[in-house]
Amino acid sequence: MPPTQRRIETEEIGDVTVVRFVDRRILDEQNIQLIGDQLFALVDEDHRTKILLDFGSVEYLSSAALGKLLNLNKKVDKMQGQLRLCRIKPEILEVFQITRLDKVFSIYEDQGIALESFR
C-alpha cells in the first residue's frame, strides 16, 4: 500500500501549529477526506491545541471542506484549544460570509496578527 500523501504542511511557531494546505483547490472528495484526517490527527494524535490554518494558497473550497473545518473546530473546542484562520483570499472569504461561517471561525487577514491573538 503506498504511503498516504501529506495534504497539509505544518510549522511550529512558539506553541502554535501553523497549517498550510498543499492543494490550491480543496474540492476533490478524496483529498478533502485526507485533509480532514490529517487535520483531525493534529488534535487527536499530536494533541495540538493552538492551530492556525493559513489559507494563503487556497483558491477554491467546497461545502464538504467547510464541513471538515467545522468538525475540526468542534474537536479543538472540546480540548479547550483555539483554532484561527488567516490569509483567506477575498473570493474564499465570500464563501465563508455567504454560509455565515465567518461568525463561527476567528478569521484574520494577516498571519502575524493571528499568531498574536493566541497569546
Place this chain on the structure above:
Amino acid sequence: MPDDPTYESEVRIPSDTALGLRVQEQIIEVLRSHQFSDKTIFGIRLAMEEAIINAIKHGNKQDLEKFVQVRYTINEEHFLIEIEDEGPGFDPEDVPDPTAPENLERPSGRGLLLMRAYMTECDFLRGGNICRMRRIRE
C-alpha cells in the same frame, strides 16, 4: 469568441466523484474559451461541484451502476446546466437553512446555499432528480 455563438454539450458519467471533477474541468475550459470572466467561473465552478457531488453522493449513493447526466448550453447571454441523477429525488424545501443560528454547525444545506448564491437561477425538476442552474454573463 467561437464562430457558433451557441455551444451545447452532453456527457453521461458513472457515479464516481473523480469523473465528476473531470467533467467540471472540461466545462471550465469551454467557459474560458467563451470569455466568461474569472469571477463568474469561480462561482460556476463552486456551484457545479456542489450539484455534481449531490447527484453522485446523495442522489445515486455512489452506485457505479447509476449514471449522472450533465447537459449544458453556453451562449452570448448565459451558461445553462442540467445535472440529472437516478436517485430517489428530494424536496429542496426539506433542506434546513444552514445560516440559521441553530444550524450553523450542522453539515447539511451549505452546498445548496452556495449553488443559489453563485448562480442566477437554481431550480430542481422532476422530484429533485434534475438540478437546473443558469448563470447570466456579467
